[in-house]
Amino acid sequence: xxxxxxxxxxxTRSFWAATRAFFDEHVTEEVHAEERDxxxxxxxxxxxxxxxxGWIVPRWSIEEGGAALDFVRARIVEIELxxxxxxxxxxxxxxxxxxxxxxxxxxxxxxxxxxGIGTGEVNICLGYTxxxxxxxxxxxxxxxxxxxxxxxxxxxxxxxxxxQVCHYTLLLTRTDPDLPKHKGxxxxxxxxxxxxxxxxxxxxxxxxxxxxxxxxxxxVPDRFRLGGxxxxxxxxxxxxxxxxxxxxxxxxxxxxxxxxxxRQMRRLLGTVLRWLEGQVDDAGRPRxxxxxxxxxxAQVATELENAVVAPGPMARIYCAEALGRAASDLLELVGxxxxxxxxADGVVEDGWVEYMFRFVPGTTIYGGSTEVHRNLVAEKYLxxxxxxxxx
Amino acid sequence: xxxxxxxxxxxxxxxxxxxxxxxxxxxxxxxxFEKHCSSELVRESEPVGFDAALWxxxxxxxxxxMGVPLDHDGDGAGLVExxxxxxxxxxxxxxxxxxxxxxxxxxxxxxxxxxxxxxxGLLASVLEGSIITLAxxxxxxxxxxxxxxxxxxxxxxxxxxxxxxxxxxxxxxxxHVENLACAxxxxxxxxxxxxLLSGPTALELFAAAQDEWRLLTAAALVGVGQTALDLAxxxxxxxxxxxxxxxxxxxxxxxxxxxxxxxxxxRRLTWKAAWFLDFEPEHVRALVGMAYYSAAEAAERAGSVGxxxxxxxxxxxxxxxxxxxxxxxxxPLVAGDRRAELQRIADRVLPVLGTPAASGGASQ
Numbered sequence: 001x002x003x004x005x006x007x008x009x010x011x012t013r014s015f016w017a018a019t020r021a022f023f024d025e026h027v028t029e030e031v032h033a034e035e036r037d038x039x040x041x042x043x044x045x046x047x048x049x050x051x052x053x054g055w056i057v058p059r060w061s062i063e064e065g066g067a068a069l070d071f072v073r074a075r076i077v078e079i080e081l082x083x084x085x086x087x088x089x090x091x092x093x094x095x096x097x098x099x100x101x102x103x104x105x106x107x108x109x110x111x112x113x114x115x116g117i118g119t120g121e122v123n124i125c126l127g128y129t130x131x132x133x134x135x136x137x138x139x140x141x142x143x144x145x146x147x148x149x150x151x152x153x154x155x156x157x158x159x160x161x162x163x164q165v166c167h168y169t170l171l172l173t174r175t176d177p178d179l180p181k182h183k184g185x186x187x188x189x190x191x192x193x194x195x196x197x198x199x200x201x202x203x204x205x206x207x208x209x210x211x212x213x214x215x216x217x218x219x220v221p222d223r224f225r226l227g228g229x230x231x232x233x234x235x236x237x238x239x240x241x242x243x244x245x246x247x248x249x250x251x252x253x254x255x256x257x258x259x260x261x262x263r264q265m266r267r268l269l270g271t272v273l274r275w276l277e278g279q280v281d282d283a284g285r286p287r288x289x290x291x292x293x294x295x296x297x298a299q300v301a302t303e304l305e306n307a308v309v310a311p312g313p314m315a316r317i318y319c320a321e322a323l324g325r326a327a328s329d330l331l332e333l334v335g336x337x338x339x340x341x342x343x344a345d346g347v348v349e350d351g352w353v354e355y356m357f358r359f360v361p362g363t364t365i366y367g368g369s370t371e372v373h374r375n376l377v378a379e380k381y382l383x384x385x386x387x388x389x390x391x
Numbered sequence: 392x393x394x395x396x397x398x399x400x401x402x403x404x405x406x407x408x409x410x411x412x413x414x415x416x417x418x419x420x421x422x423x424f425e426k427h428c429s430s431e432l433v434r435e436s437e438p439v440g441f442d443a444a445l446w447x448x449x450x451x452x453x454x455x456x457m458g459v460p461l462d463h464d465g466d467g468a469g470l471v472e473x474x475x476x477x478x479x480x481x482x483x484x485x486x487x488x489x490x491x492x493x494x495x496x497x498x499x500x501x502x503x504x505x506x507x508x509x510x511x512g513l514l515a516s517v518l519e520g521s522i523i524t525l526a527x528x529x530x531x532x533x534x535x536x537x538x539x540x541x542x543x544x545x546x547x548x549x550x551x552x553x554x555x556x557x558x559x560x561x562x563x564x565x566x567h568v569e570n571l572a573c574a575x576x577x578x579x580x581x582x583x584x585x586x587l588l589s590g591p592t593a594l595e596l597f598a599a600a601q602d603e604w605r606l607l608t609a610a611a612l613v614g615v616g617q618t619a620l621d622l623a624x625x626x627x628x629x630x631x632x633x634x635x636x637x638x639x640x641x642x643x644x645x646x647x648x649x650x651x652x653x654x655x656x657x658r659r660l661t662w663k664a665a666w667f668l669d670f671e672p673e674h675v676r677a678l679v680g681m682a683y684y685s686a687a688e689a690a691e692r693a694g695s696v697g698x699x700x701x702x703x704x705x706x707x708x709x710x711x712x713x714x715x716x717x718x719x720x721x722x723p724l725v726a727g728d729r730r731a732e733l734q735r736i737a738d739r740v741l742p743v744l745g746t747p748a749a750s751g752g753a754s755q
Contacts, residue, residue: 001408001666004404004671005404006403079401082650201676294734294741295730300679301736302680305660306660309660311655311659314652315651374644382638384638387641
């Protein structure tokens with residue numbers, strides 16, 4: 001058992017300072033403004049700057065476009081990135097498919113795709129979810145049918161976030177509907193400029209713009225196939241395993257499954273506290289002296305620390321739900337002016353609390369809903385029987 | 392907070408693993424309680440909640456001496472180790488005055504260091520197995536009588552009266568008062584107690600003892616919650632309804648998953664708080680209160696979900712879940728309303744809220 005501080009040498013401290021300076025310089029108000037307007041989760045200028053440092057894939061070798069950072073430095077980049085809060089959805093979806101290309105692509109495909117990953121010139125989004133299947137991912141219906149050296153793809157994908165700014169999508173298709181559902185799947189790296197692909201935006205209450213992607217007789221050359229025909233499930237899981245194979249990330253540096261929620265919760269609490277410091281109640285007393293206000297802040301702070309210590313798949317559930325509770329109660333604490341969005345007359349803390357209330361419902365859904373994770377916890381840790389049928 | 396301070400907090404180790412010695416210690420006490428503290432024994436100890444034979448047996452393992460410094464004839468272990476033992480006692484609802492004994496012994500050692508002569512002899516008798524307890528209640532420091540944990544089996548009580556740290560004694564303990572948890576509670580009035588120490592140091596030492604009591608009580612509650620969960624999860628596998636094990640219904644399974652989450656988080660918070668008290672007490676901030684509050688919530692929920700999972704059976708006196716449910720509420724409530732703990736948490740975290748320092752360190 002050890003929770004001691006990790007000692008940093010002078011060189012690492014300078015690296016930290018330089019990292020912070022980088023994000024201060026590049027995550028400008030202009031970047032935030034563009035994200036508010038577009039909800040893309042991507043800023044080209046910032047993304048290229050990140051690529052210039054090799055920080056899209058910070059732990060990859062320098063030859064592969066990374067920065068060959070050790071665990072501590074990679075964590076420092078992550079900490080400063082979290083602190084600056086730039087739009088990063090696309091820089092987060094890109095590395096995993098790139099690993100799949102590295103593992104399963106032929107030489108030609110690798111030479112087309114890989115050099116642009118680290119620099120930020122090639123972006124990849126995830127084409128998994130469909131209108132009729134989300135948490136039950138192996139239920140995908142998008143069909144790929146072989147025709148000579150090509151595959152003909154028909155179907156539709158939903159929540160393909162970043163498709164409008166990406167060059168490829170990692171597409172999960174059904175190639176044999178007669179096999180058991182996990183066995184008849186094949187993965188392709190599909191260039192998004194092929195004829196027959198139509199991208200249509202979907203707005204979300206959290207402000208993020210995601211997409212429908214329609215595939216209508218899209219002809220994809222076989223060389224874009226990753227892994228064996230009907231072996232798609234392996235292709236999806238292999239990059240995750242390979243990433244872990246880069247050496248075991250020490251616990252304190254591993255990105256927990258609740259990391260995003262923890263960061264948002266800490267920021268929200270800090271924001272509301274900063275605002276409360278100047279506030280008085282109707283009788284002119286400082287609001288921070290009010291026991292009810294203090295109790296509610298302490299409740300959120302306590303749940304935040306529970307979120308920080310929550311292990312494994314429990315963190316995925318706890319952190320997302322604790323963030324939801326925090327966003328609700330802290331908005332209540334702010335009162336009516338908390339309802340005002342960015343730019344409104346009398347807005348509180350730039351509308352951050354209002355924004356977070358809209359943001360939080362998504363956190364218990366994406367990446368597998370909290371119910372799916374509860375099933376996992378009940379089966380794996382409590383030995384309870386499966387509650388859902390498996391095909 | 393300066394950049395340097397922030398950096399020192401955010402990049403911390405996050406290692407919850409136990410050393411071989413810690414595992415051996417935990418296993419030894421787990422074995423002891425499994426062998427000597429059945430639920431039948433717990434039932435037989437009711438309503439007083441004390442088993443003198445069990446107390447006599449455990450003295451051989453020196454659990455009370457464990458956390459006392461070596462130069463006071465203790466074994467020099469830290470709160471992390473005491474928390475491991477307290478959790479094992481909690482798992483079996485051991486009807487012995489263990490936690491108060493552990494904390495009082497450590498307090499007596501500190502008092503001896505502050506030149507309180509009476510503490511030396513008392514500590515020696517406590518290390519030999521005599522029962523001492525602490526008036527940890529919400530009434531601490533206020534005039535009038537208060538409910539004291541183990542007050543019905545101890546002849547010696549340490550507590551606050553005003554700004555005096557006092558030692559109250561009685562040739563025979565006051566009568567036991569029946570209570571929800573079947574704990575050995577009794578009313579004590581500390582007004583006539585002998586002063587051990589007074590002033591700010593006395594208050595500080597007693598506050599530290601109260602923190603240690605909260606921490607070890609949190610650990611015991613984690614044990615209570617774990618047992619309630621284990622029993623419920625087993626029942627959910629064994630009991631069939633509509634042709635299938637009831638654990639295959641999400642309406643049964645998901646609340647149990649939530650209980651597990653609560654218990655796991657409370658255990659980790661408790662360990663983390665114990666580690667900070669042992670190694671970086673200046674950074675512990677509100678972790679003890681958070682662990683205590685979270686463990687009390689988790690244990691009560693485990694008991695209530697445990698009863699509900701067992702359905703009608705859970706509500707009968709036959710079920711151990713009801714034993715756990717009552718203790719989950721009663722053990723912490725003797726120190727007062729747990730929501731009042733949130734005010735103490737606020738005192739300690741508001742100055743640094745929203746930064747990693749709020750927890751005395753956080754890695755994420």
